[in-house]
Amino acid sequence: MSVSKFSRHKMEDNGLISKKRCTSVIWQYYGFKPNANGEPADPTEAICRLCKKKVRVKDAQTTNLRSHINIHHPAVAASFEPRSAAASQSGKNSSLTQIASAFACGKKYDKSSLKWRQCTLAVTRFLVKEMMPLSLVDQAEFRSMLQTFDRQYEVPSRNYFSRTAIPELYNTVKTEVMTSISSADYVALTTDMWSSSNTMTPYMSITAHYIDKNWVLQSNCFGTIYVPESHTADYLADSLLDSVKEWGVDEKKISCITTDNGANVVAAVRQLKWPWLNCFGHNLNVAINNSLQKEKASTDRAFGVCRAINGAFSKSWHRRRELVRAQEELDIPNHSLITDCPTRWGSKLKMTQRILEQTPAIRRVFADDKSRRPLPNLTWQDISVLESVNKGLKPVADLTDVLSGETYVTVSSVTPVLQHTRRVLTENDDDTQLGKKIKTGILEELDAKYNNHATQKLLRISTLLDPRYRGGINLNELEQTKTEVLDAITECHRHSSPVNHENMEEHANTSAQEVPLKKKKNTLSDLLGKTKKTPTSEAGRAAAELTAYLLEDVIDGEEDPLEWWKNNERRFPLMSLVTRKFLCVPATSSPSERVFSAAGQIVTPFRNALTPEKVNMLVFLSRNLR
Secondary structure, eight states: OOHHHHHTTTOTTTTTTTSSSSOOOOGEEEBBOBBSSBBBSTEEEEEEEETOOOOOOOTTOOHHHHHHHHHHHHHHHHHHHOOHHHHHHHHHHHHHHHHHHHTOOOOOOOSSSSSHHHHHHHHHHHHHHOOGOOOOOSHHHHHHHHHHOOTTTOOOEEEEEIIIIEEEEEEOOOOOOOHHHOSSSOOOEEEEEOTTTTTEEEEEEEEEEOOOOOOOEEEEEEEEEEEESSOOHHHHHHHHHHHHHHHTGGGGGGEEEOOOOOOOHHHHHHHHHHOEOOHHHHHHHHHHHHHHHHHHHHHHHHHHHHHHHHHHHTTTTHHHHHHHHHHHHHHHOOOOOOBBBBBHHHHHHHHHHHHHHHHHHHHHHHOOOOOSOOOOOOHHHHHHHHHHHHHHHHTTTHHHHHTOOOOOOOOOGGGHHHHHHHHHOOOTOOOOHHHHHHHHHHHHHHHHOOOOHHHHHHHHHHHHSSTTTTGGEEEEHHHHHHHHHHHHHHHHHHHSSSHHHHHHHHHHHHHHHOOOOOOOOOOOHHHHHOSSSOOHHHHHHHHHHHHHHSOOOOOTTSHHHHHHHHHTTTTTTHHHHHHHHHHEEEEOHHHOOOOOHHHHHSSGGGTTTHHHHHHHHHHHHHHHHH
């Protein structure tokens, strides 16, 4: 209300004092009687300046004051200006803001609500998949971040995740894995031993591999088993047996177990009488290391100089800076030097190759070095030794990686890879004497690792059942392998479930059950009967399938053999079952080693108080949670 409009109404002061810090125009028609200090004598009793009547008021509320004006002074009430559109919109926006704020600051989700469970599950999955410490959920910044995303979600403490959320998720995923494995016809295993470098706690890892009904190779981690007793063959055998029983795997379904050559593990497997395959990666590592060890007198100085050169650069940032400059000036790749690991032959090859690549840059840096300390000297004899080692090891550099996968078939490639290794390691005329000895030593060691009759039989059958290699079987072994495949079909058929038995019978007789779409005119063969009959016995059908299979074209090496079997399962129902048994076997124990790689990221110096049970849960979820 403007001042001019106020002036039209007769208002008397009579010594009344106005209310302080008020915004409503209503207060201009009211006042209070002052006390001796000039303050309102009674702040709950306002006096109308128009009629001198007293009106009860509470704090800054103007409801009673406005009602008095409307009833006793209608002319004054009529002169009030209506609120402007802007003020109205402002009030509306303010109301919306208040409502939104009220929702944003509303009460927290109930812990039994679906939304709270979804949020908590998301946090749990993040912790286990990313292998984060559980103490993260108690950190202020992590909680602040979650509050920024959703103010109504209150993350529980780490005790809840440790005692409730993670065990519940573990049980859920374990049930899913057990259900999936129970439907598998055959299961292959890998196992390995590991001790935490932080706590020295011993564990055994077990992984399972099988081909599902859709011809997809599946891989699951059974867990990281705490093995506190002495690792004797008896104890390890009991641990392995207890694990497969816990997961509901029938021993008759175990097609093979792949391990390294540890004497106690091998003895345990033999005690269980499970089919066994030694790890190709471990065999290759032992073969190369033993071959180099035999030539230690010739290679020791060269490898020692390489390690000394690496040490000279690792301890001086100045030399590393000068190495980069020398690489640029000489147009050499900007690569860092590599130091070998005693247990990994591949690192020795990488160190050798890197030193040979960087020799010009290394010599330039050492020539300009002002240090008084003597620097390692790489002579021409050392260079010759390193070149011989490189030529001997380079042909087999990628073999381990090719056979270490979990998502594709590997066991059937072992024999072709061994044949390839023999070809590439064949002595060349330009090989030095040292290079020839290294190659010969590798071949001798590898042949010794695969001279076991059961191992050779497993590899022969697997290779024949792979449509990429069936034409590459040695002719001298073909008849023997065909007999072994037929025997395997008979054994699988005998051990298969009644349901599978009926399915194979149905597939084998599919053509006989087909009804012609159109009635044909009788022919001579109809009257006299067919002279050729489809084999009805299991052995006859198996032989017919194998003969037809061997007449098929070999598929390209880059194609998936399991995809071929998926498309041809109905044509070869008996062979399909034995294929599921053999092609699921891993050629290496790398899956178990990957389990321990995950365990090493979980059992850290900051998490060395984790119990073995909790380690098993966290490793299991990190490997199996999808």
